[in-house]
Amino acid sequence: MHELSIIANLFEILEEKAKEKKAKKIVSVKLKVGKLSGVVPEFLITAFDIYKKDTIASDAKLEIEEVPIKIYCQKCKAEMIKDDFVFICSECGSRELKTLSGTELFLEKMELEV
Amino acid sequence: MKKKEILVLEELLGSNKKIASEIRKKLTEKGILTFNLLGSPGAGKTTLLERIAERLKSNYKMAVIEGDIETERDAERIRAKGIPAWQIITGGACHLEAKMVGKLFSKIPSDLDFLFIENVGNLVCPASYDLGEHIRCVLLSSPEGDDKPKKYPKAFTTSDCLIITKIDLVPPVPFNIELAQKEALEINPQLKIFITSALKGSGIKELVDFFILSLHTLRQHHA
Secondary structure (H helix, E strand, C coil): CCHHHHHHHHHHHHHHHHHHCCCCEEEEEEEEEECCCCCCHHHHHHHHHHHCCCCCCCCCEEEEEEECCEEEECCCCCEEECCCCCCCCCCCCCCCEEEEECCCEEEEEEEEEC | CCEEEEEEEEECCHHHHHHHHHHHHHHHHHCCEEEEEEECCCCCHHHHHHHHHHHHCCCCCEEEEEEECCCCHHHHHHHCCCCCEEEEECCCCCCCCHHHHHHHHHHCCCCCCEEEEECCCECCHHHHCCCCCCEEEEEEEHHHCCCHHHHCHHHHHCCCEEEEECHHHCCCCCCCHHHHHHHHHHHCCCCEEEECECCCCECHHHHHHHHHHHHHHHHHHCC
16 A cells, blocks of 8 residues: 555645646646556545645546556567566567556646646 | 646656665665565565575675564664664555665665665565665565465566575475466566575575675676
8 A cells, every 4th residue: 555655746746836837726637557557546546535635636636547568579579468467478479578558657647727 | 717737747756766766876886786675574584684694794794774664673683693784664654765765875884795675574565666776576485375476466577586485384385386486487587586495594595696696797887
């Protein structure tokens, strides 16, 4: 359960950006969370709703886009979604793979009232 | 009232990553090879460190940072082996963060060869936090079960080494060593695997030899 400390980091960024843009309120926040990021989106939402009270984001809605684990086979050049955590190419059996997506954990955008 | 959407694209753990990179840079310059040890409570992290200390201490200088939710016990165990150790008490937090390690930095002697950071016992949260280590090791003890790599993938995908511990308990503990290795390599083909028993002393020499080799590699690259 490190989602609360991740949300605390998120609020550091949110408050800084809101100040920079002289916002009165934060209306919505959108995160991208990869399946390999090690965090649980539902817990992020719960933590966000606890944390937002009495902040500039007190009425804000948190939206989370989950990003699948996508890999690229360096041997046969195939691209595939790997949500089973088996990092072996399903086309040729190679283990020489590159992760293209799935490790994301970032704040994509936010909507402000200015 | 005007609404405005702004694109941010900022990593949530970006500040931790930045601190971790600074720590790693300093440790690399000093030639101190640093490890982050992950594993469940009771996986045998402290006992393994005791065995490593016994092998390393005559020829190398090592120190340990212990992370725990409460108590100074683990640091005391390491100090009893004649090794400097600092305890980070997180007071409830389930993982260590780079800034906690950063705060201790001034205490770390410059002439060390090895620094081991024992994370809070937890196979989930510590995996998300880079502490500035060079090598991340995940421990899996036989009583936990051979299915853990698939169940806790992040700890295994982000690690460089898998150290299977308490192998002397197999049998009677039902732990399929081949299956555990196969599944760990499926989620991370680059994992180096060591099979150990801190009680019987098996596998410790191989592990320590790998650490020594890695120390020389680090120093050669940054000579």
